[in-house]
Amino acid sequence: MIEIVSIDTPTLGDRGYLVTDGRVAFVVDPQRDIDRVLDLAGERGVTVTDVFETHIHNDYVTGGLALARATGAAYHVNAADPVAFDRHPVGDGDVVAVGEEMRVRAIATPGHTFTHLSYVLEAPGRAPAVFTGGSLLYGSTGRPDLLGPDHTDALVHAQYGSAHRLARELPEDAEIFPTHGFGSFCSSTQSQATASTIGRERQANPVLTLDEREYVEELLAGLDAYPAYYAHMEPLNTAGPGAPDLSEPHRADATEIRNRIDAGEWVVDLRSRTAFAAGHAAGALSFGLDGAFATYLGWLIPWGTPVTLLGETPQDVAAAQRELVRIGIDRPAAAATGGPGDWSAGAPRTLPTATFADLASVRHHRPVAVLDVRRDQERAGSRIDGAAHIPLHDLLQRLDDVPPGEVWVHCQSGYRASIAASILAAAGRHVVLIDDEYRAESLAGLPVVATA
Structure with missing residues (x-):
């Protein structure tokens, strides 16, 4: 049979x-x-x-x-x-x-x-x-x-x-x-x-x-x-690609991680966006294994940039390696396991998070900029009136187009917004991650424009 x-x-x-x-x-x-x-x-x-x-x-x-x-x-x-x-x-x-x-x-x-x-x-x-x-x-x-x-x-x-x-x-x-x-x-x-x-x-x-x-x-x-x-x-x-090398990468300590970030390399935090927001190494970028990790890392990274992987466990690092070899990023420059306390030469950083309801409330008290990082086709259905729009895949080339001041970032579900927020935070911006699903019930109280 x-x-x-x-x-x-x-x-x-x-x-x-x-x-x-x-x-x-x-x-x-x-x-x-x-x-x-x-x-x-x-x-x-x-x-x-x-x-x-x-x-x-x-x-x-x-x-x-x-x-x-x-x-x-x-x-x-x-x-x-x-x-x-x-x-x-x-x-x-x-x-x-x-x-x-x-x-x-x-x-x-x-x-x-x-x-x-x-x-x-x-x-x-x-x-x-x-x-x-x-x-x-x-x-x-x-x-x-x-x-x-x-x-x-x-x-x-x-x-x-x-x-x-x-x-x-x-x-x-x-x-x-x-x-x-x-x-x-x-x-x-x-x-x-x-x-x-x-x-x-x-x-x-x-x-x-x-x-x-x-x-x-x-x-x-x-x-x-x-x-x-x-x-x-x-x-x-x-x-004609050969078989990948999935052996364990070089282990980095907090000092080496700091040096790699300062040198402009990518240090990638593989934990969930919730864990990243609660504490992370300053300058690290959030690409959680719980989403389309390889797709978005491969989409955004300047090709050839060394990558260091930070995971809670060796299994997380190994899973990320497997994802990356599938798109031609063959060897991490380094890796580390544990948590932000192990990876930070100084105190770990946090990232403020909020919901769309929080955004509706805060807009009554102080001016904040809203950044929508969804793709064009997603935004074609509806958008928050007045929100700046820079698709995530264009963000690194358009950092100067991000509105000044405090920036609240959203996507469709929160995963891509976390990536964008980590990029902006690493660039020294005051940023809030809207970790919420973009849907009618969540958007109540916000000026939503239907464009379809």
């Missing part, structure tokens, strides 16, 4: 897959930390014989080459991709036999990239399964704009054609297994679905229910910013 095992990376919004017949297995779109794949194969007592890439990824560093080298598997990458390593070239219509029962057929599905492939699993006694990468997703499709504005128009039309080809060539009961679409910025929209078939997508997916013009206009109108670190993923993936 064929087993398809999803290998989830929820912090990046991606899934890879291990597929086995009980004797051999193939893998689609593995993440950089291949030990997860090796463990799954080992638990099942199967040999990985083939690794398939749907495309050169924009949002993470692949583990495909490292996995193929570790297992001796054949590494299947589109023949048209200009990679710098040996691979088994594959293209539209090629069929790869995996074991005695499984056949994997490549279908050209350009749209997310020009050379994107989907892979159809065909095996006796079961409906086909299609691994769609960044092509046809649950209720959506992959973004067509990640290769730059000069290519977006061609790619969005290609994406439409690719989705219709899959719907035309595959039966309604064919199962869909996308790589993106679970929170990844590679998806044009987000869906809560956890499974789907070609038949369901024919009924509900805009790419299959709208005409081409309507689909293109709707998709392009809904696109928002995507992480800056994406620019570094394609070069890393075409060069």
